[in-house]
């Protein structure tokens with residue numbers, strides 16, 4: 411048999427086994443219950459970097475609040491971020507919002523991969539997902555799950571994190587994508603990666619395509635895929651100032667395009683600290699916002715890890731007589747406001763901001779106020 415005929419035979423066998431398995435093994439997930447391109451796009455954006463179980467309640471609440479692409483486009487960014495609070499990677503929410511505005515202005519949801527790629531925030535993976543799942547277009551996709559499954563099925567011995575290895579994975583995905591219901595094929599590959607062909611311990615005994623898997627045949631499934639190491643997150647020390655007066659607290663909003671863009675938080679300052687320096691930094695922070703502190707209390711250190719930085723934040727709780735005449739004197743922020751404790755839940759904020767506020771004593775308005783993520 412020629413190599414081409416062998417490839418076609420393997421592809422047909424993969425399709426038949428994987429599609430049959432997916433029919434009965436697929437999880438019932440909310441975004442799999444329809445073909446609304448907006449809902450599918452939303453789920454794909456939320457699922458990047460976030461686990462399915464975490465995403466489900468956010469996805470349901472978000473769709474309740476913004477049921478259509480038009481509703482999302484018309485909403486202020488602050489409200490969108492508020493509904494993203496706690497989900498992390500806030501750039502996704504900002505790009506989703508910007509993309510919704512572009513689609514709403516066009517008046518029609520794009521169907522083809524090339525058109526979808528014109529929308530801000532839609533990359534090759536999301537374009538493939540929306541085109542194939544919502545519109546039944548014969549479009550491939552590669553996410554971490556698909557890359558791992560294909561690297562094992564075809565025993566790829568290149569680094570698949572980028573460059574030639576990733577290009578090879580895309581080529582395979584494009585060659586394999588089904589004519590008939592490509593969306594179901596793509597989802598079957600992702601489902602296999604997420605439930606059976608998992609990162610550390612592939613469950614080959616339960617795998618519907620084990621007899622077709624080259625990595626399994628060679629006994630190298632736990633050694634594949636080859637991935638170059640990610641850079642280690644940089645350690646950063648910061649001071650946070652929670653300045654409060656009576657029933658309100660000072661919050662500052664991050665500038666739109668940087669870290670935590672558009673989110674509200676007690677102001678932070680990056681620096682090397684010991685306890686004395688942290689107190690001084692709190693005073694510097696207060697004066698940058700036009701606040702005079704009457705007392706400062708150290709509320710301990712919290713840690714927060716992002717993909718690129720590991721933060722240790724000294725939380726300083728400052729009392730002031732007034733939060734009346736605020737200014738915004740730090741370049742990472744574009745706005746500062748006095749926010750009543752009871753209105754905190756209406757402000758989009760990062761889980762870092764929630765951790766900082768959570769370091770306050772129980773008797774503060776934050777602890778008594780409505781629960782926030």
Ligand code: SF4
Pocket residue numbers: 559562563606607608612613614617618619620621623624625626631
């Ligand atoms: S046989 Fe094992 S390594 Fe191969 S695709 Fe299935 S789960 Fe993954």
